Amino acid sequence: MQYLLWIVIVTLFPSSCIMSLPSEILAAACAKASKNYKYDSTLIRTKISEEFEARTGGKHPYDWQLNVAEALLLGLGCIVVASTGAGKTMPFIMPLLAEPMKQVIIISPLDSLEHIQVYI
Numbered sequence: 001m002q003y004l005l006w007i008v009i010v011t012l013f014p015s016s017c018i019m020s021l022p023s024e025i026l027a028a029a030c031a032k033a034s035k036n037y038k039y040d041s042t043l044i045r046t047k048i049s050e051e052f053e054a055r056t057g058g059k060h061p062y063d064w065q066l067n068v069a070e071a072l073l074l075g076l077g078c079i080v081v082a083s084t085g086a087g088k089t090m091p092f093i094m095p096l097l098a099e100p101m102k103q104v105i106i107i108s109p110l111d112s113l114e115h116i117q118v119y120i
Helices: 023-037 041-055 063-073 111-118
Strands: 003-005 103-105
Touching (some): 023 041
């Protein structure tokens, strides 16, 4: 079984800015994966979006969440800085919507966040 390991450290910042992977880096990684492994970015993003909507009562994922999820699937590192409740946890879970046989381990210093993540 293939494992995905992401160590997530959640830090609260006073600002509510959201930073995501620059589109050029993600596009280059998608192109390389497409060439080397027949990776289909559109198919993966559609699959993640449809499964996300089905599991969340029709809510749509934000583009930055899809970008981070796809970057993680491609093995790229990401830093997401956003305020509480902005949806930072979902990009770490979303790759499982595309590849449910993989496993994700999230390590968080916040007990309440760990409890919530168990039930997602």
